[in-house]
Amino acid sequence: MAVVEFQGKTFEVDEDGFLQRFEDWTPEWVDYVKDTEGIKELTEDHQKVIDFLQDYYKKNGIAPMVRILSKVTGFKLKQIYELFPSGPGKGACKMAGLPKPTGCV
Amino acid sequence: MAFISSGYNPEKPMENRITDIGPQHFTEFLQPVIKKNFGKWLYHEIIEPGVLLHVAESGDEVYTVRAGTARLMSVTMIREICDVADKFCDGYLRFTTRNNVEFMVETKEEALNLKKYLNEQKFEQGSYKLPVGGTGAGVSNIVHTQGWVHCHTPATDASGTVKATMDAVFDHFTDMKLPAPVRIAMACCLNMCGAVHCSDIAILGVHRKPPMIDHQYLDNLCEIPLAVASCPTGAIRPSKVEIEGTQYKTVAIKEERCMFCGNCYTMCPSLPLSDSQGDGVAIMVGGKISNRITKPAFSKVVVPFLPNNTPRWPEMTEVIEKILTAYSEGANKYERLGDWANRIGWERFFEVCDLEFSEHLIDDFRDPAYYTWRQTTQFKW
Numbered sequence: 001m002a003v004v005e006f007q008g009k010t011f012e013v014d015e016d017g018f019l020q021r022f023e024d025w026t027p028e029w030v031d032y033v034k035d036t037e038g039i040k041e042l043t044e045d046h047q048k049v050i051d052f053l054q055d056y057y058k059k060n061g062i063a064p065m066v067r068i069l070s071k072v073t074g075f076k077l078k079q080i081y082e083l084f085p086s087g088p089g090k091g092a093c094k095m096a097g098l099p100k101p102t103g104c105v
Numbered sequence: 106m107a108f109i110s111s112g113y114n115p116e117k118p119m120e121n122r123i124t125d126i127g128p129q130h131f132t133e134f135l136q137p138v139i140k141k142n143f144g145k146w147l148y149h150e151i152i153e154p155g156v157l158l159h160v161a162e163s164g165d166e167v168y169t170v171r172a173g174t175a176r177l178m179s180v181t182m183i184r185e186i187c188d189v190a191d192k193f194c195d196g197y198l199r200f201t202t203r204n205n206v207e208f209m210v211e212t213k214e215e216a217l218n219l220k221k222y223l224n225e226q227k228f229e230q231g232s233y234k235l236p237v238g239g240t241g242a243g244v245s246n247i248v249h250t251q252g253w254v255h256c257h258t259p260a261t262d263a264s265g266t267v268k269a270t271m272d273a274v275f276d277h278f279t280d281m282k283l284p285a286p287v288r289i290a291m292a293c294c295l296n297m298c299g300a301v302h303c304s305d306i307a308i309l310g311v312h313r314k315p316p317m318i319d320h321q322y323l324d325n326l327c328e329i330p331l332a333v334a335s336c337p338t339g340a341i342r343p344s345k346v347e348i349e350g351t352q353y354k355t356v357a358i359k360e361e362r363c364m365f366c367g368n369c370y371t372m373c374p375s376l377p378l379s380d381s382q383g384d385g386v387a388i389m390v391g392g393k394i395s396n397r398i399t400k401p402a403f404s405k406v407v408v409p410f411l412p413n414n415t416p417r418w419p420e421m422t423e424v425i426e427k428i429l430t431a432y433s434e435g436a437n438k439y440e441r442l443g444d445w446a447n448r449i450g451w452e453r454f455f456e457v458c459d460l461e462f463s464e465h466l467i468d469d470f471r472d473p474a475y476y477t478w479r480q481t482t483q484f485k486w
Contacts, residue, residue: 038118061328062329099326099328102373104296104371
């Protein structure tokens with residue numbers, strides 16, 4: 001597995017750039033990923049989505065369904081795509097350090 | 106090759122981004138006679154295997170020449186198909202829902218010339234490039250999946266099994282001598298992408314061993330509740346293991362409840378289950394999707410396992426040939442394979458096809474299994 005070094009931290013990632021271990025997540029990870037995800041400036045809205053994804057994952061062991069993400073954060077799917085151009089899975093979950101989405105994707 | 110930009114600017118990914126334009130409208134590519142007579146067709150007939158005639162109210166005629174393709178093909182092959190279309194059909198062509206290619210011309214003479222030309226095109230090794238056929242009561246192309254070419258959950262290969270099967274039934278592709286069309290479909294795992302659950306004959310990749318569990322990685326790579334919920338038989342539960350002094354969150358699998366569907370691997374990369382000896386193919390028969398005479402039907406498993414004997418799957422093609430032969434000899438005109446088996450009774454089907462009936466074929470999945478057992482004294486010895 002590839003190892004990424006960024007601002008003095010090291011992250012183990014897979015070929016799609018997802019973090020291998022949720023525990024390895026640090027705020028630097030978000031800074032590192034945002035460039036590849038087409039995000040210029042990190043806003044409070046970005047942080048709100050990331051925080052919710054992490055809370056939900058810690059509590060439930062899964063990523064929330066898109067409708068739950070929308071309902072709790074108050075962002076419609078369209079707004080989530082505006083924040084994270086790759087979408088809630090490839091974009092937001094990757095930045096939040098959640099495991100890579102699986103199934104027929 | 107060195108990098109060549111398409112004009113996309115990775116610094117500004119959303120700039121000049123075109124999105125949500127959908128596919129091009131099909132009318133842009135309609136052959137002129139078809140465009141002119143759109144929605145005004147009177148009748149059609151099959152001139153000979155692989156050649157159709159459609160006659161419009163205006164009297165216009167369109168001849169269609171249908172040719173088989175391997176579905177998985179190179180750009181070179183597509184260009185060759187385009188060359189054929191340029192040479193004979195003013196650049197028009199279409200692909201069918203079974204991945205055959207159709208060329209449209211306006212006279213019978215042109216159509217027969219085209220058929221002759223297509224049947225002369227061969228690959229270096231001798232295979233037909235574009236064999237003409239696939240019409241009427243024969244065997245058309247096999248709807249199939251990715252297999253070992255591209256997918257990560259297959260139990261068998263798609264292109265390989267399909268080539269072996271089409272070679273075995275090739276005469277039925279170029280001829281129309283069966284009682285009714287026989288649709289063969291192939292799926293490389295029981296996700297059943299495509300049409301195996303509703304085809305006259307279906308080839309399905311199956312596993313026979315439960316998943317292995319990568320305990321040390323599972324919690325990192327998987328959302329455990331999803332893996333638990335993915336199991337149709339409730340064989341998976343969350344658990345903890347200790348390896349070299351470290352505790353890991355993981356899952357436990359009750360092997361006697363596992364039927365090797367592989368759904369949990371789809372959801373969780375730490376539960377791989379493919380196995381060169383365990384994996385193979387099952388054969389199903391009797392499905393259809395049309396409403397003609399009888400209602401649409403699911404196909405039923407008749408052979409629970411045949412080995413993955415690469416590269417030609419001889420056991421599999423032998424079974425398919427046996428079923429096809431028994432069907433073509435036994436069925437009445439217009440009778441699909443499933444209609445025939447239902448008429449003569451499934452015990453007779455196993456007898457005439459010379460297939461072994463084993464306990465694997467008896468449904469045991471939840472309440473509906475009961476309805477597949479025989480609740481009558483009506484049967485033949």
